[in-house]
Amino acid sequence: MSKAVDDFRLKLGGEEYVPIFVGGMGVDISTAELALEAARLGGIGHISDAMVPTVSDRRFQTNYVQEKQKKYKFNIGSIDKSVVQFDLERLAEAQRLFVGRTMDAKKGDGVIFINCMEKLTMNSSRDTLQARLLAAMDAGIDGITLSAGLHLGSIELMKEHPRFRDVLVGVIVSSARALRPFLKRAAKFKRLPDYITVEGPLAGGHLGFGVDDWQEYDLKTIVQDVLNFLSENELDIPVIPAGGVFTGTDAVEFLESGASAVQVATRFTVTNECGLPEKTKHHYLEAVEEDIIVNTISPTGYPMRMLSQSPGIADGIRPNCEAFGYILDNSGHCQYVDAYNRELEKNEGKISVLDKTCLCTQFRKFRIWTCGHNVYRLKDTTHKLENGKYQLLRAEEVFRDYQFSKDHTIKLPDLKTSVSSEVSLAAA
Numbered sequence: 001m002s003k004a005v006d007d008f009r010l011k012l013g014g015e016e017y018v019p020i021f022v023g024g025m026g027v028d029i030s031t032a033e034l035a036l037e038a039a040r041l042g043g044i045g046h047i048s049d050a051m052v053p054t055v056s057d058r059r060f061q062t063n064y065v066q067e068k069q070k071k072y073k074f075n076i077g078s079i080d081k082s083v084v085q086f087d088l089e090r091l092a093e094a095q096r097l098f099v100g101r102t103m104d105a106k107k108g109d110g111v112i113f114i115n116c117m118e119k120l121t122m123n124s125s126r127d128t129l130q131a132r133l134l135a136a137m138d139a140g141i142d143g144i145t146l147s148a149g150l151h152l153g154s155i156e157l158m159k160e161h162p163r164f165r166d167v168l169v170g171v172i173v174s175s176a177r178a179l180r181p182f183l184k185r186a187a188k189f190k191r192l193p194d195y196i197t198v199e200g201p202l203a204g205g206h207l208g209f210g211v212d213d214w215q216e217y218d219l220k221t222i223v224q225d226v227l228n229f230l231s232e233n234e235l236d237i238p239v240i241p242a243g244g245v246f247t248g249t250d251a252v253e254f255l256e257s258g259a260s261a262v263q264v265a266t267r268f269t270v271t272n273e274c275g276l277p278e279k280t281k282h283h284y285l286e287a288v289e290e291d292i293i294v295n296t297i298s299p300t301g302y303p304m305r306m307l308s309q310s311p312g313i314a315d316g317i318r319p320n321c322e323a324f325g326y327i328l329d330n331s332g333h334c335q336y337v338d339a340y341n342r343e344l345e346k347n348e349g350k351i352s353v354l355d356k357t358c359l360c361t362q363f364r365k366f367r368i369w370t371c372g373h374n375v376y377r378l379k380d381t382t383h384k385l386e387n388g389k390y391q392l393l394r395a396e397e398v399f400r401d402y403q404f405s406k407d408h409t410i411k412l413p414d415l416k417t418s419v420s421s422e423v424s425l426a427a428a
């Protein structure tokens with residue numbers, strides 16, 4: 001008899017969960033509302049701490065961005081951004097507020113994790129990452145997913161915290177080769193990860209593969225490599241495949257071959273709880289396969305998948321590192337700032353930057369439409385309404401479909417009457 005995800009449970013930290021992680025999506029695309037739904041339904045939800053001071057200003061009327069901008073206003077005309085530092089106490093405060101408010105609202109049997117990207121180097125990579133990690137633990141986060149980077153020093157950054165051994169910690173890797181050095185360093189502190197997320201080449205966001213060779217890899221093979229590596233080393237750590245798991249049956253295939261849960265994201269981008277603007281959700285729903293590109297415009301140095309219609313592509317906006325500056329490396333450099341200044345020297349007036357994008361501005365404004373490769377299949381997960389638009393879903397409908405569907409079927413959401421959907425579209 002064919003199985004559903006609900007026939008399996010993830011064992012983590014002595015508890016059992018529905019084996020579905022909703023992946024972290026920055027900046028505030030995987031909102032607290034989305035993460036809370038996953039937790040309420042017994043799974044694992046993720047918030048993301050990308051640009052957390054900005055997220056806090058939006059949600060809690062704090063003033064972190066303006067404060068930083070005011071402090072460094074004098075530097076706006078300078079190419080050298082090394083003086084523009086984050087105030088660590090303020091950063092920690094924003095993180096505690098964001099995580100604390102989310103955790104206070106948690107209901108149900110699931111858990112909420114935070115996605116912490118190492119590549120957000122913030123002009124002082126070690127200190128800012130440490131401030132984010134410690135503050136998340138202070139505020140009661142259930143788990144931390146270390147992402148976008150090798151994180152060789154991250155476990156050590158957490159070691160003095162009283163919750164070092166009780167908070168759940170996971171790492172995202174794209175190969176067994178990347179996992180090895182992480183485990184070696186973690187073993188030094190006798191703090192192996194509680195789970196390992198293995199992200200394949202079809203995922204959304206940044207990719208751990210080359211822009212020209214990602215097609216040569218497939219998630220099943222990489223997951224098997226990681227499972228083999230762990231068993232050869234007698235390590236029993238749950239493995240969570242991510243990237244392209246589109247149906248409950250895709251998930252079951254992984255669960256039957258040794259994975260402990262799956263991580264999914266793209267299907268949740270078209271839910272009411274997702275943080276993307278409603279218009280952007282409709283672009284995702286209308287996307288066709290030819291619209292999806294993988295390019296190198298991210299100044300992090302990692303390839304990224306996105307819709308080719310993303311309005312942020314080639315935009316030559318002036319960088320605003322004084323207010324933001326999340327991608328500045330430890331010497332105050334960002335590949336976008338360099339590319340922008342190069343174009344500025346060549347042209348006067350409005351400029352266009354083709355090879356890099358300002359992640360801080362474009363992600364904050366939801367103008368780079370990153371997505372998993374299966375975004376073009378989203379239209380098969382919902383109804384097309386009389387007005388030609390697709391119906392958005394509730395996170396619960398997507399979660400339950402992953403949990404209970406069988407034989408690669410997808411249960412469509414309850415059909416809204418066309419009047420109420422027109423009203424909700426007009427209100428957007």
Ligand SMILES: Cc1cc2nc3c(=O)[nH]c(=O)nc-3n(C[C@H](O)[C@H](O)[C@H](O)COP(=O)(O)O)c2cc1C
Pocket residue numbers: 022023024025026027029048050115117147148172199202203204205206242243244245263264265266267269370371372373374
């Ligand atoms: C819109 C979007 C934004 C994402 N942002 C991040 C991120 O900020 N950090 C991260 O580690 N992964 C990010 N991801 C990757 C997801 O967390 C997840 O691992 C992956 O997309 C799962 O594959 P799927 O989208 O095919 O289900 C993002 C994915 C999407 C679709």
